[in-house]
Amino acid sequence: MPLSLKDQAAIVGIGETDYMRGTKRTAMDQMLEAAQKAIADAGLEPQDIDGIIPPPMYTIAEEVAANLGIDDVSFSTTMHMGGASPTAAIGAAALAVATGMARHVLIVLGWNGFSAIRPRPDAAPDRPWGIQTLMPMVQDFYLPYGAFMPVQMYSWLAMRYVKLYGVPPEAAGAVWVACNKHAQLNERALMKGKVVDMAAYLNARPLSDPMRRYDACLETDGACAVVISSAERARDLAKPPVYIMGVGQGRPNPGDDIAARKDLLHIGLTHGAPRAFAMAGIAPHDVDFLQIYDCFTYVVLLQMEALGLCARGEAQDFVKDGAIERTGRYPLNTHGGLLCEAHVWGMGHILEATRQLRGAAGATQLARAEVGLVTGWGDMGDGSIAILRR
Amino acid sequence: MSEIVPGLYPSSSDPLNRAFWEQCQDGVLRLQRCDACGLFRHIPRTTCPSCGSHAWNWTPVCGDGTVFSYTVIRENYMPPFQGLVPYVVAVVKLTEGAQLAAALLDVVPEQVTLDMPVKVVVRDVQGGKIPFFIPA
Numbered sequence: 001m002p003l004s005l006k007d008q009a010a011i012v013g014i015g016e017t018d019y020m021r022g023t024k025r026t027a028m029d030q031m032l033e034a035a036q037k038a039i040a041d042a043g044l045e046p047q048d049i050d051g052i053i054p055p056p057m058y059t060i061a062e063e064v065a066a067n068l069g070i071d072d073v074s075f076s077t078t079m080h081m082g083g084a085s086p087t088a089a090i091g092a093a094a095l096a097v098a099t100g101m102a103r104h105v106l107i108v109l110g111w112n113g114f115s116a117i118r119p120r121p122d123a124a125p126d127r128p129w130g131i132q133t134l135m136p137m138v139q140d141f142y143l144p145y146g147a148f149m150p151v152q153m154y155s156w157l158a159m160r161y162v163k164l165y166g167v168p169p170e171a172a173g174a175v176w177v178a179c180n181k182h183a184q185l186n187e188r189a190l191m192k193g194k195v196v197d198m199a200a201y202l203n204a205r206p207l208s209d210p211m212r213r214y215d216a217c218l219e220t221d222g223a224c225a226v227v228i229s230s231a232e233r234a235r236d237l238a239k240p241p242v243y244i245m246g247v248g249q250g251r252p253n254p255g256d257d258i259a260a261r262k263d264l265l266h267i268g269l270t271h272g273a274p275r276a277f278a279m280a281g282i283a284p285h286d287v288d289f290l291q292i293y294d295c296f297t298y299v300v301l302l303q304m305e306a307l308g309l310c311a312r313g314e315a316q317d318f319v320k321d322g323a324i325e326r327t328g329r330y331p332l333n334t335h336g337g338l339l340c341e342a343h344v345w346g347m348g349h350i351l352e353a354t355r356q357l358r359g360a361a362g363a364t365q366l367a368r369a370e371v372g373l374v375t376g377w378g379d380m381g382d383g384s385i386a387i388l389r390r
Numbered sequence: 391m392s393e394i395v396p397g398l399y400p401s402s403s404d405p406l407n408r409a410f411w412e413q414c415q416d417g418v419l420r421l422q423r424c425d426a427c428g429l430f431r432h433i434p435r436t437t438c439p440s441c442g443s444h445a446w447n448w449t450p451v452c453g454d455g456t457v458f459s460y461t462v463i464r465e466n467y468m469p470p471f472q473g474l475v476p477y478v479v480a481v482v483k484l485t486e487g488a489q490l491a492a493a494l495l496d497v498v499p500e501q502v503t504l505d506m507p508v509k510v511v512v513r514d515v516q517g518g519k520i521p522f523f524i525p526a
Contacts, residue, residue, distance in 0.1 A: 140407040141433055144400045144520055145493040146463060146471030147479040155461035156481050156491075163459075163504045209462035209499070257433050259481045259491040264459055 006279055009094035010234035010241035011388070012104075013042025013227035014351045019190055019342035021114045022122070023221045027058050030223035031110035032067050038225035039068075043238025044104060049227070051075035051102030053089040055109040055345070056082075064108060075102035082378025083293055083345045084249065084268065085109070086226075090350065090374075090386040091247030093228035103233060109347050110223025117219065137256050137380075147208075150295065151216050153258055153380065155208040158298035160264045162210050165313030169210065172297035173201045174319040175332065176214045176339060179294060181325060183336025185363040190218055191340035215297040217338035224347030226354070242357045245371070246280030246387040248272035258380050267299075268383025269306035269375060276373075277308070280387040284308040287387070288368050289356060290330050291349035293377040294337040303375055306383065326366060334364045349374045350386070357390040396463075396477040396493045398470060399517025406434040411520065413448045417512045419521045421488050423449035430486040453510035454526060455484040462499040470516060478502055482523050496524045 015037025017030045039046055046068040052061040053076065061076035075096045079085040086109055093105035115123045138148050147153060161167060180196050183189035196204075196214055204213035234241035250271025254260055277284060284307050292307075294300045301315035309330070310318040318324075324332035335341045335352035342348055355361040356369040369390070376384035402408040410433075413420050421430045426443035430451065437444050460480035466472055478494040480502070494502065495511065507526035512519050 136402070136404055136407070137433065140400050140402045140404060140411075142479075142491055144398050144411075144515075145479045145491060146396045146398070146466055146468065146474070146477065147461070147491065147493075148468075149466075152461055152463055152466075152479065156459040156479075159461055160459035160504065206462075206464045208464060211461075254439075260432060260489050262489075264481075 004279065005094050005098055005247065006245055006281065007243045008098035008231055009228055009244045010231050011226055011244070011350070011354050012229045012234045012237045012239060012241060013038040013044065014225070014354050015041055016224040016351060017110070017222050019188055019220050019222040019344070021190065021220060023112060023115055027110045027112050027116070027223065030221070031059060031064070031108045031225070034110060034223040034225040035064065035068060035106055035108045038106065038227050041239060042104070042227045042229070044227065046070055049104050049106045051093065051096050051105030053093060053105060053107045054078055056080045056085060058111060064106070075105065081249065081376065081382040081384060083295060084376035084378035084382040084384040086345055086347045086350060087374050087376035087386050088249045088384035090228065090244060091249065091384070094244045094247060097228055097230040103229065105228045106225060107228065108223070108225040109345050111344070112221040113343055114219045114221045141257070141259070151211050152208045154296055154299060155211050156258055157264050157302065157381070158210050161298065161302065165316070167301070167316050169202060170198065171301060171316035171319055172215055173198050174324065175294065175297040175300045176201050178324045178332045179337040179339040182334050182364065183340035186335050186341055189336040189341040190220060191336060211296060211298065217295050218340070218343050220342040220344065222342050222344050224344045224351055226347070226350055240358050240390065242354045243389050244386060245282070245389050246276040246278070247385065248276030248279070249382070249384040252381045255380060255382060265302060265312065267302055267306050267381045269303050269377070269385060272383045272385050273307045276385040276387050282371065282387065287371050287373045289334060289366055289372040290324070290332045291353045291372065291374040292332060293346045293349065293375050294333055294339050295343070295377060297339070299377050300332070303377065303383070307373070307375070331366055334361065334366060346376045353388050357388055394470070394474065395495055395513050395515060395522060396471055396474045397513065397515035397520050397522065399515055399520060401517070406436065410434050411518065414512055414521055415519050417519065418450050419453055419510045419512065420448040420450050421486070422446045430484070430488040432488045432490045451484055451486050455482040455508055455523065457502060457504055457506040457508060458483040458489055459504065460494065460502050480523065482508060493522050494524065495522045
C-alpha cells in the first residue's frame with residue numbers, strides 16, 4: 001500500500017511583515033523578519049529549522065540559513081511555479097517532514113512588488129531577479145505584439161471563457177466585491193477603508209478586455225513565512241496544529257505557452273485539485289472556506305470550476321447572491337486576498353487559512369472553520385492546492 | 391513603413407526562438423514541421439511533442455486561420471505600444487492546427503469575435519518584419 005501524506009504534517013508557525021506600497025527595505029530584509037516571526041510563533045528557535053524552501057529568484061536556502069544562524073540544513077528545494085509556488089511548497093514541506101528528511105521546514109517569500117518591479121524614482125535599489133523560464137517565452141513571442149503583462153496574457157483565457165459561456169462582468173465583479181468587503185475587516189489589508197462596490201467595479205477603466213482595473217490585484221511590498229512540522233512534533237509546539245489533509249499541483253499543457261493550448265480553460269488546478277481531494281478523502285463541497293489565488297478575478301472563476309465546486313461555465317452562478325461572502329456558504333479570501341489585502345504570492349492566503357483554522361483570525365474569523373482550502377496560481381496557469389483542517 | 395502597427399521585433403537570446411523570427415524576414419510565415427509525423431508546431435520546440443522526433447524543418451503555412459481567443463489592450467505604458475491603444479492581440483488557430491499569438495490589424499476591436507476567419511500578413515516593425523493577421 002502506498003504511503004499517504006494525509007494528516008502527516010501541519011502548519012505550526014506563521015509570520016509576516018507589514019504590507020506596504022513603498023519601502024526602502026530590501027526583500028531579503030523583509031523575508032528574514034517574516035521568517036523570524038514564524039519560527040517564534042511556532043515556539044521554535046531558528047536552530048530548530050532544518051528545512052528551507054526559499055522563493056524562486058530572490059534568495060537561496062544557504063543565504064537564509066546564514067542569516068538565521070542555522071548550521072544544519074538537511075532539506076531544501078524551490079518550487080518554480082510563480083504565484084503557485086508557496087502553496088506547492090506546502091506539499092514539498094509535508095513530504096520532507098513526513099519522511100523524516102527534515103523536522104521543521106521554513107517556507108519564506110518576500111518581494112518589493114511595488115517598489116522594485118516598475119521603475120520608481122524613489123525606489124531603493126534591490127538585487128535583480130534571477131533566471132526563470134517564463135520570461136523568455138513572454139519576451140520572444142508575446143512582447144513583440146505588446147502583450148506581456150499578466151493582465152494581457154490572462155485575458156486570452158478570460159475572453160474565450162466569457163464568450164463561450166456568456167459570463168457577465170458581474171461574475172468577476174462578485175469576486176472583487178467579496179474580497180473588498182472582507183478586507184474592510186482586516187487591519188493589515190491595504191484596501192481597508194477603501195470600499196469599491198459593484199457599480200464602481202463596473203465603471204472602472206478597462207485594462208485589457210475583458211479585464212478592468214478592479215479585476216487586477218494589488219502590487220505590494222512585503223514578506224510572509226510559514227513553518228511546517230510533522231504531525232507528531234506539531235502537537236508539542238506552541239500553537240494548535242493546522243493539519244495538511246491533501247496537497248496537489250498541476251500544469252497546463254503546454255505550461256510555458258498559453259497560445260498553443262487546445263483548451264485554454266484547462267488550467268494547472270484542473271489536474272492538481274482531484275489529486276488533493278483524493279488524498280484528503282473529502283469532496284470539494286466539504287470545505288468551509290476558500291482561499292483562492294486572486295491575482296485576477298477571472299482566474300478565480302476558472303479555479304472554482306477546476307476545483308469541482310461547479311461545472312465549467314457555471315462559476316457565474318456559483319458566485320451569485322453573496323455565496324462567496326463571509327455570510328455565504330463558501331466564504332472567499334476572508335482576508336481580502338491579493339485583490340484587497342496584499343500580494344505576497346498567495347502566502348497571505350496560507351496565513352489566513354491557518355488563522356481561521358486556529359480560531360485566531362480576529363475580526364475576520366468565520367463561525368465555522370473546520371476545513372479549508374488554499375490554491376496557488378502562477379506563471380501561465382500553473383496550479384497548486386492545499387486542503388487544511390484544524 | 392507605411393503605417394504604425396503594434397509590433398516590435400524581438401531580440402531573443404534563444405537560438406531556436408531567434409531562428410523563427412529570422413526566417414519570417416522574406417515575408418513568409420513558416421512554422422516548425424516534424425519530418426517524421428508532419429505535425430506543425432509553435433512555439434519552437436527541440437523535439438516533436440507528438441512523436442518525439444528531433445527532425446524538423448521550417449515549413450510555410452497557408453496563412454489562414456481563425457481567432458481562438460483575443461484581448462483588446464486598452465492600456466500599455468511601453469513604447470511603441472503606448473500610443474497605439476486600443477489594439478487587439480489574438481490567439482490564432484491556423485488551418486495547419488498550430489496556434490500562435492499575434493496582433494490583428496485592420497479590425498475594429500468591438501467587432502472581433504471568436505472563430506472569425508483571419509489571414510496572415512507580414513509587416514515591417516521596428517527592427518524587422520513580423521507576422522500579423524487581418525480579417526480574411
